[in-house]
Each structure stands twice: as structure tokens, then as C-alpha cells.
Amino acid sequence: QVQLQESGPGLVKPSQTLSLTCTVSGGSISSGGYYWSWIRQHPGKGLEWLGYIYYSGSTYYNPSLKSRLTISMDTSKNQFSLKLSSVTAADTAVYYCARGDSDSSPVPYFDYWGQGTLVTVSS
Amino acid sequence: DIQMTQSPSTLSASLGDRVTITCRASQRINSWLAWYQQKPGKAPKLLIYKASTLESGVPLRFSGSGSGTEFTLTISSLQPDDFATYYCQQYNSYCTFGQGTKLEIK
Numbered sequence: 001q002v003q004l005q006e007s008g009p010g011l012v013k014p015s016q017t018l019s020l021t022c023t024v025s026g027g028s029i030s031s032g033g034y035y036w037s038w039i040r041q042h043p044g045k046g047l048e049w050l051g052y053i054y055y056s057g058s059t060y061y062n063p064s065l066k067s068r069l070t071i072s073m074d075t076s077k078n079q080f081s082l083k084l085s086s087v088t089a090a091d092t093a094v095y096y097c098a099r100g101d102s103d104s105s106p107v108p109y110f111d112y113w114g115q116g117t118l119v120t121v122s123s
Numbered sequence: 124d125i126q127m128t129q130s131p132s133t134l135s136a137s138l139g140d141r142v143t144i145t146c147r148a149s150q151r152i153n154s155w156l157a158w159y160q161q162k163p164g165k166a167p168k169l170l171i172y173k174a175s176t177l178e179s180g181v182p183l184r185f186s187g188s189g190s191g192t193e194f195t196l197t198i199s200s201l202q203p204d205d206f207a208t209y210y211c212q213q214y215n216s217y218c219t220f221g222q223g224t225k226l227e228i229k
Contacts, residue, residue, distance in 0.1 A: 046210065046220055046221070046222045046223050047159075047167065047210055047212075047220040047223075048220070049217065049218035049219065049220070062217065063124075063217075096166055096167075098166075101172075102214075103172065103173055105155045105173075105214050105215070106155070106214070106215060106216060107214045107215070107216070107217060107218055108214055108218070109155075109157035109169065109172045109212060109214050109218075110157070110159075110167070110169060110212075111169045111172075111178065113166035113167060113168075114166065115165075115166055116166050
């Protein structure tokens with residue numbers, strides 16, 4: 001059973017970089033053809049896909065965040081990470097990591113999710 | 124960007140009711156549509172992918188249909204555990220979600 005767990009600071013100051021890590025257990029992130037993804041949810045709002053890193057290491061970002069977002073992976077630790085720069089209060093949200101599967105589709109749907117972590121941007 | 128519009132935004136129903144939630148895409152997405160259930164304070168849970176394929180372990184009272192631009196999620200007989208918010212997601216181009224449908228107890 002694949003499990004994902006987000007970790008990182010719950011409070012980030014405006015203009016700084018938000019950094020989160022997702023630790024995966026029950027499967028290797030470097031095999032299997034999966035898309036290791038980040039999704040966020042503003043308080044009381046819907047879901048916003050941020051981006052993913054494919055098992056091969058290639059990345060794909062939401063165009064609205066592309067200039068501020070970096071997703072990377074550390075296969076030795078079976079982790080992948082998100083860095084979002086120049087944050088503002090609008091980046092306050094619950095951040096989820098998730099595993100994406102494609103079933104031959106152009107981009108993935110998400111079959112396993114972490115529990116989510118609330119990140120607040122405030123001075 | 125492909126916009127996903129769900130209706131209704133809120134749905135009140137009773138135990139045992141049959142309910143349907145609709146998701147419309149702003150352009151054709153073939154059958155690349157998934158449905159998720161989310162309960163307060165929890166991560167979304169995948170119910171259906173490829174418009175009509177039930178994820179393993181999901182009760183058979185859930186079903187999905189549609190292709191192109193119009194899709195539906197149907198719950199055949201509401202159970203207490205089904206009261207939650209439901210989201211559709213297109214995965215034809217980038218990934219975008221609908222705004223959600225909150226299913227409430229009448």
C-alpha cells in the first residue's frame with residue numbers, strides 16, 4: 001500500500017520560499033511510471049494542481065505558477081519536494097502530495113494522496 | 124485552459140436517494156475525467172477514473188458516465204458515509220478540477 005506524507009514549515013513569511021517534502025513509502029518513486037504531484041487547496045476552496053515530476057525526472061508545472069515553482073526528487077530517500085518562491089498571502093493553503101497515474105492519458109489522475117499540510121504565509 | 128463546471132454546487136438529499144452530479148468541460152476531453160470524494164479535514168479520495176472506471180474498493184453504488192464535454196457521477200442509494208464534497212478533474216490537458224459539489228443531508 002503506497003503512503004505519502006508531507007512535511008515542512010507551517011508558517012512562511014511573505015516574499016520567502018515555501019519548501020515542502022513528500023516522503024513515499026510502499027513503492028519506489030523512481031520506478032513504475034508514476035507522476036509525483038503537488039496539489040493545493042485554499043481554505044474553504046477547491047483544488048488546484050501545481051505540478052508533477054515524472055518517475056524519469058522530467059517536470060511539468062501549472063503555467064500560472066511556473067515562474068515560481070520547482071519540483072525535484074531524491075530517489076535515495078524516496079522523496080520529492082516542492083519549492084515555491086516569492087510567496088504571498090494568496091499562497092496560504094493546504095498542500096497535498098499525490099501519486100498520479102495516467103492509464104495512457106496525456107496527464108495523470110491522482111490515486112494516492114498524502115494527508116495534507118497547512119501552510120500559512122504571514123509575517 | 125480547460126474549465127470544469129460542476130452542478131449543482133450544493134445538493135441536499137436523504138438516505139437512500141439516488142443523486143446525480145454533473146461536470147461540464149469547456150472543451151472536449153475524451154473520457155479523461157476523474158471523480159473524487161473529500162470529507163472535511165481529509166485528502167480527496169479517488170472514486171472513478173476514465174469517466175466510468177470504478178477505483179478498486181469503491182462501493183458499487185457509485186458510477187460515472189459521459190464523454191466529450193458532459194459527465195455525471197451517480198450514487199444509486201445514498202449511505203451515511205456519502206455526505207461529502209465531490210470534485211471532478213479533467214486530465215486531458217494539464218489538470219483542472221471542478222469547483223466542487225457539497226452533498227448535504229436533507
